[in-house]
Amino acid sequence: MKAKLKAARDAIGLTQEQLADDVGISVSQISRFESGEREPRVGEIAAIAKRLRIRPSALIEDVIVSVVGRIGAGAEVIPLEDQSDIYQVEAPVPISPGMVGFEVEGESMWPRYDKGDILICSADGMPIETLSQDAEAAVQLIDGRRFIKRVRRENGAWRLESHNARPIEDVKIVWASRVAHVIRADEVRRVERIVERAATALRKSKRTTVLKLRKS
The missing domain is CATH 2.10.109.10 (Umud Fragment, subunit A)
Structure with missing residues (x-):
């Protein structure tokens, strides 16, 4: 997910801080998602995808x-x-x-x-x-x-x-x-x-x- 999340965030010009604030997830968690240190839960994927205006499946590695x-x-x-x-x-x-x-x-x-x-x-x-x-x-x-x-x-x-x-x-x-x-x-x-x-x-x-x- 890490590469897909960063690419989707960059595509609409959101910083990690802005994304975290919009979806109610800490900046440190967003950072962990993008580094691959932690995989988000289904609910977190749905919230992030909604804010980025993409389908949840677009964030998930095959x-x-x-x-x-x-x-x-x-x-x-x-x-x-x-x-x-x-x-x-x-x-x-x-x-x-x-x-x-x-x-x-x-x-x-x-x-x-x-x-x-x-x-x-x-x-x-x-x-x-x-x-x-x-x-x-x-x-x-x-x-x-x-x-x-x-x-x-x-x-x-x-x-x-x-x-x-x-x-x-x-x-x-x-x-x-x-x-x-x-x-x-x-x-x-x-x-x-x-x-x-x-x-x-x-x-x-x-x-x-x-x-x-x-x-x-």
């Missing part, structure tokens, strides 16, 4: 996220069948390490999510027991299907609810993640397809995981 498959919002998506569509996209905000993208398939979660939206989630997920009632999460079931749904715990099993489709009852969740960020379909910028070798390795990894789960 952040590349791997889209590792599709996730169902009405459609049933099985990871073993969708890995040939792996690609990479530019993220418009800083993304924490360990994040991956899933492309939404289906319309049962509209208007929250549209087909083609990219959901940024944790590849490792979160402990299933920490899922709260009525939380919205990306989930994968023991049979391999993957969904974005509102989850509810009932009688020891999970119920997956949609905004405009019938719920899916009595399921076992083996992976879940909150949605950290959404890249809307009309804002998705593909970078390049990941080499087939990487896709093949991921397919094998997923297949092994599902087989182990089915045996357990």
